[in-house]
Amino acid sequence: MSPSAIGMISAVLGAVGPQAEAVRVSVSGPHCLWTAHAYGPGRGKIPLLLEVEQAVACWVAGDLPGLDRCPQRDVNLATGRIAPVGRLVAAVR
Numbered sequence: 001m002s003p004s005a006i007g008m009i010s011a012v013l014g015a016v017g018p019q020a021e022a023v024r025v026s027v028s029g030p031h032c033l034w035t036a037h038a039y040g041p042g043r044g045k046i047p048l049l050l051e052v053e054q055a056v057a058c059w060v061a062g063d064l065p066g067l068d069r070c071p072q073r074d075v076n077l078a079t080g081r082i083a084p085v086g087r088l089v090a091a092v093r
Contacts, residue, residue, distance in 0.1 A: 001080040005063040009056050010077050013038050013046070020046055024085065025060045026072040034061045 013020040020038035027034055034057035038046040048056075060075060061067065064082065072085045 001060065001063050001075060001082060003080065005059050006075075006077055006080050009059055009075075012052065012056065013048075013077075020077060022077060023056055023060065023075045024072055025057050025075065034058060036060065 009023060010020065013023075020040055022039045023036050024039065025034060025036045033054065036048075036053045036057035038048055038056070040046050060073075067073065067082075073082050074085055075082045
């Protein structure tokens, strides 16, 4: 992901809760909406408003237009690396 997108996501997540280390993005629901969940230290899920989840997911999807929509993906907010869930050990401990 681009440094500017990572910076925006980190700033928004930092404003609404503890520092997020990673974001898990996926497509859900019958309308194929992108959703995102933030994870902090110790792999704890950070509760977010639905609107924040959707905005973060849109930023990720917009920054990575060729991203395969089927599998869930983890985005490491420190490095910008993205990988299928479970493959990016450093992103979500």
